[in-house]
Amino acid sequence: xxxxxxxxxxxxxxxxxxxxxxxxxxxxxxxxxxxxxxxxxxxxxxxxxxxxxxxxxxxxxxxxxxxxxxxxxxxxxxxxxxxxxxxxxxxxxxxxxxxxxxxxxxxxxxxxxxxxxxxxxxxxxxxxxxxxxxxxxxxxxxxxxxxxxxxxxxxxxxxxxxxxxxxxxxxxxxxxxxxxxxxxxxxxxxxxxxxxxxxxxxxxxxxxxxxxxxxxxxxxxxxxxxxxxxxxxxxx
Amino acid sequence: xxxxxxxxxxxxxxxxxxxxxxxxxxxxxxxxxxxxxxxxxxxxxxxxxxxxxxxxxxxxxxxxxxxxxxxxxxxxxxxxxxxxxxxxxxxxxxxxxxxxxxxxxxxxxxxxxxxxxxxxxxxxxxxxxxxxxxxxxxxxxxxxxxxxxxxxxxxxxxxxxxxxxxxxxxxxxxxxxxxxxxxxxxxxxxxxxxxxxxxxxxxxxxxxxxxxxxxxxxxxxxxxxxxxxxxxxxxxxxxxxxxxxxxxxxxxxxxxxxxxxxxxxxxxxxxxxxxxxxxxxxxxxxxxxxxxxxxxxxxxxxxxxxxxxxxxxxxxxxxxxxxxxxxxxxxxxxxxxxxxxxxxxxxxxxxxxxxxxx
Amino acid sequence: xxxxxxxxxxxxxxxxxxxxxxxxxxxxxxxxxxxxxxxxxxxxxxxxxxxxxxxxxxxxxxxxxxxxxxxxxxxxxxxxxxxxxxxxxxxxxxxxxxxxxxxxxxxxxxxxxxxxxxxxxxxxxxxxxxxxxxxxxxxxxxxxxxxxxxxxxxxxxxxxxxxxxxxxxxxxxxxxxxxxxxxxxxxxxxxxxxxxxxxxxxxxxxxxxxxxxxxxxxxxxxxxxxxxxxxxxxxxxxxxxxxxxxxxxxxxxxxxxxxxxxxxxxxxxxxxxxxxxxxxxxxxxxxxxxxxxxxxxx
Ligand SMILES: Nc1ncnc2c1ncn2[C@@H]1O[C@H](COP(=O)(O)OP(=O)(O)OP(=O)(O)O)[C@@H](O)[C@H]1O
Ligand SMILES: [Mg+2]
Numbered sequence: 001x002x003x004x005x006x007x008x009x010x011x012x013x014x015x016x017x018x019x020x021x022x023x024x025x026x027x028x029x030x031x032x033x034x035x036x037x038x039x040x041x042x043x044x045x046x047x048x049x050x051x052x053x054x055x056x057x058x059x060x061x062x063x064x065x066x067x068x069x070x071x072x073x074x075x076x077x078x079x080x081x082x083x084x085x086x087x088x089x090x091x092x093x094x095x096x097x098x099x100x101x102x103x104x105x106x107x108x109x110x111x112x113x114x115x116x117x118x119x120x121x122x123x124x125x126x127x128x129x130x131x132x133x134x135x136x137x138x139x140x141x142x143x144x145x146x147x148x149x150x151x152x153x154x155x156x157x158x159x160x161x162x163x164x165x166x167x168x169x170x171x172x173x174x175x176x177x178x179x180x181x182x183x184x185x186x187x188x189x190x191x192x193x194x195x196x197x198x199x200x201x202x203x204x205x206x207x208x209x210x211x212x213x214x215x216x217x218x219x220x221x222x223x224x225x226x227x228x229x230x231x232x233x234x235x236x
Numbered sequence: 237x238x239x240x241x242x243x244x245x246x247x248x249x250x251x252x253x254x255x256x257x258x259x260x261x262x263x264x265x266x267x268x269x270x271x272x273x274x275x276x277x278x279x280x281x282x283x284x285x286x287x288x289x290x291x292x293x294x295x296x297x298x299x300x301x302x303x304x305x306x307x308x309x310x311x312x313x314x315x316x317x318x319x320x321x322x323x324x325x326x327x328x329x330x331x332x333x334x335x336x337x338x339x340x341x342x343x344x345x346x347x348x349x350x351x352x353x354x355x356x357x358x359x360x361x362x363x364x365x366x367x368x369x370x371x372x373x374x375x376x377x378x379x380x381x382x383x384x385x386x387x388x389x390x391x392x393x394x395x396x397x398x399x400x401x402x403x404x405x406x407x408x409x410x411x412x413x414x415x416x417x418x419x420x421x422x423x424x425x426x427x428x429x430x431x432x433x434x435x436x437x438x439x440x441x442x443x444x445x446x447x448x449x450x451x452x453x454x455x456x457x458x459x460x461x462x463x464x465x466x467x468x469x470x471x472x473x474x475x476x477x478x479x480x481x482x483x484x485x486x487x488x489x490x491x492x493x494x495x496x497x498x499x500x501x502x503x504x505x506x507x508x509x510x511x512x513x514x515x516x517x518x519x520x521x522x523x524x525x526x527x528x529x530x531x532x533x534x535x536x537x538x539x540x541x542x543x544x545x546x547x548x549x550x551x552x553x554x555x556x557x558x559x560x561x562x563x564x565x566x567x568x569x570x571x572x573x574x575x576x577x578x579x580x581x582x583x584x585x586x587x588x589x590x591x592x593x594x
Numbered sequence: 595x596x597x598x599x600x601x602x603x604x605x606x607x608x609x610x611x612x613x614x615x616x617x618x619x620x621x622x623x624x625x626x627x628x629x630x631x632x633x634x635x636x637x638x639x640x641x642x643x644x645x646x647x648x649x650x651x652x653x654x655x656x657x658x659x660x661x662x663x664x665x666x667x668x669x670x671x672x673x674x675x676x677x678x679x680x681x682x683x684x685x686x687x688x689x690x691x692x693x694x695x696x697x698x699x700x701x702x703x704x705x706x707x708x709x710x711x712x713x714x715x716x717x718x719x720x721x722x723x724x725x726x727x728x729x730x731x732x733x734x735x736x737x738x739x740x741x742x743x744x745x746x747x748x749x750x751x752x753x754x755x756x757x758x759x760x761x762x763x764x765x766x767x768x769x770x771x772x773x774x775x776x777x778x779x780x781x782x783x784x785x786x787x788x789x790x791x792x793x794x795x796x797x798x799x800x801x802x803x804x805x806x807x808x809x810x811x812x813x814x815x816x817x818x819x820x821x822x823x824x825x826x827x828x829x830x831x832x833x834x835x836x837x838x839x840x841x842x843x844x845x846x847x848x849x850x851x852x853x854x855x856x857x858x859x860x861x862x863x864x865x866x867x868x869x870x871x872x873x874x875x876x877x878x879x880x881x882x883x884x885x886x887x888x889x890x891x892x
Contacts, residue, residue, distance in 0.1 A: 048780060050776065050779075050780075069779075070776075070779040070780060071779045071782050071783060071784050071785065074779070074780055074781060074782035075782045080780045082776075082777065082780060086774065086776075086777035086780065088770055088773050088774045088777060090769075090773050091766075091769065091770065091773070095766060098763075098766060099766060099767070099770050099778070099781050099783065100781050102763060102766070102767065102781070102782065102783065103781065103782025103783065104782070145781070149781075149782070295691065299689075299691070301691050301694055301695075303636075303698065349872075349873045349876055349877065353876070355634075355690035355691065355694065356628075356633070356634030356690065356694060356835075357634075357831060357835075359634065359636070359694050359698075360634060360636075360824075360827040360828075360831060361831075361869075361872065363636070363824060363827070364824045364827065364828060364868055364869050364872065365869060367820060367821060367824045367865075368865040368866050368868070368869055371864075371865040372862075372863075372865050372866065375861070375862040375863075375865070376862060494817075495817070495820050496702065496705075496817075499698055499699070499701070499702040502695060502698055502699075503699070503702075506695060544709065544710050544711070544712075544713050545710040545711075547709075547710075548706040548707070548709045548710035549710075550706075551702055551703075551705065551706025551709070552703060552706045552707060552710065554702065555699045555700070555701075555702035555703035555706060556699075556703060558695065558696075558698070558699035558702070559681065559696050559699040559700060559703065562692055562695045562696045562699065563681070563684055563685075563696065566688075566692060
């Protein structure tokens with residue numbers, strides 16, 4: 001479980017987050033949606049300790065994450081698939097996966113086997129350099145690399161970016177399944193509000209750094225005003 | 237310091253000319269009151285200040301760093317030295333122009349392959365150049381005189397100047413002071429040119445390139461040409477400074493231009509303050525008094541100046557100063573004026589200058 | 595065959611390779627630091643020199659050759675780690691000129707310090723292997739046990755470094771930290787520790803080069819490594835600063851080129867050899883002869 005209270009982040013004069021509070025329970029997907037520049041990426045980066053907040057608190061269960069180094073937070077079980085995937089192109093698929101497993105106590109061979117079973121295409125490409133992977137393959141690798149460490153929390157920043165609609169749908173289904181079977185806390189940032197809200201349990205709508213709505217995903221998805229004014233979804 | 241800084245920051249060529257002339261004359265007056273030893277130190281400092289100014293322009297204004305300016309100094313010094321060795325009676329101005337031209341050409345040769353390089357690559361490339369110069373001078377004995385170097389006797393004290401002096405050491409005193417005055421005048425002229433260059437179109441283009449080369453290119457600045465110009469000017473200043481320095485010593489020798497000299501130049505530039513006229517002046521002053529400073533430290537710490545430690549004290553002090561300045565006050569001594577000004581004046585705080593981009 | 599081996603041509607080949615392998619070692623050490631922290635360590639040669647001087651002081655106290663090698667390398671590694679923590683760490687994120695200036699200052703400091711403590715005269719270690727050239731059927735072959743030792747040691751070090759980067763967990767983390775520091779941190783890699791380890795490793799490799807030089811015919815003096823640094827920088831830059839293999843190849847090329855210019859052209863212009871090679875190489879491929887990617891911010 002991740003609990004965020006009164007989180008504010010400034011980049012110089014830009015106020016990227018303004019007193020954001022929410023709770024992401026385990027075993028559930030919490031979708032964070034909002035327009036470009038709403039502060040979604042900033043929220044995830046702050047949880048991971050890459051950005052330090054002006055005020056507020058962040059807790060993983062009962063542990064405060066505030067002021068901890070990014071690598072420490074990762075070792076506590078927070079997996080983060082960054083915006084743009086962060087696959088290291090100069091390394092092979094397997095090396096990327098190894099890197100993901102390094103900081104946890106999981107058995108490397110078993111972990112690799114598990115991920116190759118989950119994403120068979122990665123098994124086929126084991127020894128390929130990541131520069132040769134397609135966008136979808138990279139996304140799978142980024143997910144697998146985060147999952148191999150058996151995290152408690154998974155932060156996903158726009159996993160559907162650049163993927164075909166069918167692939168996105170598959171991916172979303174896989175995320176939902178993972179979350180429920182492994183009791184993961186998933187925070188899912190998405191541009192594509194529609195598909196995110198469809199699979200999420202809970203939702204958080206950010207607008208210019210403030211939370212303008214939160215609650216049950218289905219309720220948020222059904223709210224005409226939210227859809228029109230904040231999510232940019234055409235009213236059908 | 238304050239009045240001096242405000243003088244050199246004048247806006248028009250005319251007022252800059254007056255400011256530089258005033259400062260030069262003031263320094264000339266001071267030389268009359270200095271003993272001959274101090275006069276020689278001052279002369280050396282003036283020559284080095286010219287080189288430091290050229291380096292400071294390159295680093296502070298165009299954002300390029302060079303460890304090759306000791307090499308450019310050597311080129312200028314040998315150009316002047318070889319000529320003056322064979323043609324002792326040539327007017328000095330001609331010898332100086334020769335040094336500037338040859339220094340500039342060597343800068344051009346190094347700049348052409350280097351302008352595509354940045355930061356560390358450029359620094360390494362220029363270091364390779366200055367490392368090659370000394371062995372070359374040693375090898376081409378027939379031209380350069382090899383290890384022993386060449387002797388010149390160009391700085392002859394004019395008759396009329398001797399009239400100011402009397403007593404048993406009149407000739408020596410006059411000669412020391414004439415050299416110092418000459419060096420100060422040459423430095424004054426070079427500082428005046430640089431003050432104008434700072435404010436010229438080239439100077440402005442240079443800062444644009446330094447701060448954001450992509451934007452500069454979009455605005456129509458030719459990057460390669462701007463960077464090359466910066467290099468050529470810097471090398472020309474080094475060439476002249478090197479020639480002046482050697483003429484003051486009445487000889488040019490390979491050992492005057494080791495790689496260590498490039499480190500000294502860097503230290504003087506950083507200590508004074510990168511990219512400013514006053515920083516280069518301070519660098520020259522520090523150089524003038526470095527021998528005294530080292531002697532002082534040696535006597536304070538009880539180190540025998542002829543011992544190993546004593547002989548290397550200057551290297552140790554300078555390099556430690558360079559590191560500490562870069563880590564803790566990268567804008568150099570010049571920047572000390574701002575907290576001081578704030579202390580002594582109730583006026584609104586002076587905005588910190590954008591001159592130094594560090 | 596033995597006539598061929600003892601020809602002047604082969605003499606130049608052997609001498610060039612023996613010198614070149616030293617450049618390769620130092621170039622490799624420069625590349626390790628460059629990759630991890632994007633600093634060109636101008637004090638690399640001087641750090642190796644000081645480490646070897648300390649090792650040599652111990653040999654004066656009667657320790658054996660191999661102990662001297664080990665002490666020099668350990669001192670070099672310690673110096674590398676401390677340098678990164680104290681001098682380089684405060685400068686991350688600052689303009690690239692700042693670390694250059696600081697390391698040039700450190701170079702001056704170490705050289706002055708060494709001359710202050712040990713004088714600027716040459717010192718050397720009694721070599722463990724003979725420097726006398728082999729003879730085959732009465733013909734001199736321009737190889738000695740020492741040259742072979744030098745080449746084997748250098749190759750051994752380089753292969754170990756390659757193996758470390760390729761096959762170990764530490765190597766993987768070092769590479770990842772250099773390639774993508776932020777992503778590595780998100781994966782739990784202690785990146786700042788990796789940067790220090792990179793410097794430690796690099797300084798150790800550099801120290802080996804200085805030990806070899808000190809054991810050779812001509813010994814080591816405080817500013818001796820300046821020339822080695824310049825040649826090795828050229829080697830690394832020819833290879834592209836990013837490529838360990840390129841650095842090693844570059845070192846051999848520079849070593850051979852220097853030797854052949856010396857022998858077949860004119861010893862007078864030999865000092866310019868390195869620069870000419872660098873200029874030509876940069877004209878052909880500004881991103882380095884051995885780098886894969888074509889765009890590089892230099
Ligand atoms: N490093 C930074 N420095 C300054 N401002 C930043 C920085 N990163 C983000 N911002 C600003 O903070 C605000 C929030 O940015 P953020 O990246 O969190 O948005 P986002 O919701 O992830 O947008 P997108 O959907 O486009 O990814 C934006 O106005 C952005 O310009
Ligand atoms: Mg974003």
